[in-house]
Every structure is written in C-alpha cells, then in structure tokens.
Amino acid sequence: MITSFGQEPSKKEVKEEDQEEDDEDEHLRQEFIKVEGDNIFSSSPEISAIALSHDRKILCAGTLQKDAKLLIWDICSRTKIKSLSLINAYYISYIKFAYDSQHICCTVKKF
Numbered sequence: 001m002i003t004s005f006g007q008e009p010s011k012k013e014v015k016e017e018d019q020e021e022d023d024e025d026e027h028l029r030q031e032f033i034k035v036e037g038d039n040i041f042s043s044s045p046e047i048s049a050i051a052l053s054h055d056r057k058i059l060c061a062g063t064l065q066k067d068a069k070l071l072i073w074d075i076c077s078r079t080k081i082k083s084l085s086l087i088n089a090y091y092i093s094y095i096k097f098a099y100d101s102q103h104i105c106c107t108v109k110k111f
Contacts, residue, residue, distance in 0.1 A: 045063035045064055045065035045068075045069070046063065046064045046065075047061050047062070047063060047064070048062050048063060048064040048068070048091040048092050048093065049061070049062040049091075049092050049093060049094055049095045049106070050062070050095065051095035051096060051097055051104070052097075053097045053101040054097060054099055054101055055101050056075070057074065057075055057076055057101070058072060058073065058074060058075065058081070058097070058101060059072075059073045059075050060072050060073070060095050060097070060104055060106075061073070061095075062091065062092025062093075062095055062106060062108075063091070063092065064090070064091040064092075065091070066090070067085050067086065067087055067088070067089065068085075068086045068089040068090065068091050068092050068108060069083055069084065069085050069086070070082075070083070070084040070086065070092060070095070070104070070106060071083050072084075072104070086108055088110055089108040089109065089110055090108070090109045090110060091108065091109050092106050092107070092108050093106075093107050093108065093109055094106060094107045
C-alpha cells in the first residue's frame with residue numbers, strides 16, 4: 001500500500017488497518033428468513049421480486065403471500081398505479097417488462 005505522499009506505511013499502520021478489518025468482520029453475520037410455525041402466510045407480505053421499466057419510470061413489485069399481488073408504481077409521482085391479485089399463487093418469482101414498458105410478464109409459484 002502506498003500513501004498519498006508516495007511513502008510506504010509503517011508496519012504499525014498496516015497492522016492497525018488489518019485489525020480494523022477484522023473487527024468489522026466480527027459484527028457481520030448472515031441470517032436466513034425462517035417460516036414461523038406452520039403458517040406460511042403473512043399478514044404483512046414480503047417482496048419476492050422487483051423490476052424496473054426500461055425508461056426507469058415504473059417499478060413493479062411482487063409479493064410473497066396467499067393470493068400474491070403484483071404492485072405497479074409510478075416512480076416520478078410516487079403513486080401506485082395498479083394492484084393485481086393473483087388467485088392461488090404463493091409468490092411471484094420473476095417480473096419482466098416488455099421493451100415498450102407497457103406490458104409486464106411474471107412467473108408465479110402456485111400451491
């Protein structure tokens with residue numbers, strides 16, 4: 001490593017940087033979402049997929065819940081354009097906008 005003045009740092013400075021990186025790693029942890037009990041349906045649904053239109057003006061999100069929903073938002077005005085319920089669908093796994101940003105295709109996982 002070279003400092004901004006073109007001098008190499010001392011061994012003490014390098015050790016301090018390594019120690020700081022090790023300290024940050026100790027606070028990092030990974031958790032997986034687990035289903036609580038036998039109920040796999042939530043009253044506050046989670047987002048399972050998102051897509052952004054090619055012109056970056058419309059956002060589409062899919063939910064993970066009984067009768068999954070496809071939520072369509074106008075980003076510029078921050079308003080929901082449409083909410084579509086997909087009967088007997090557990091979650092929306094993939095969302096894709098057509099190149100004209102007028103059509104949406106999604107894949108779902110059914111019961």
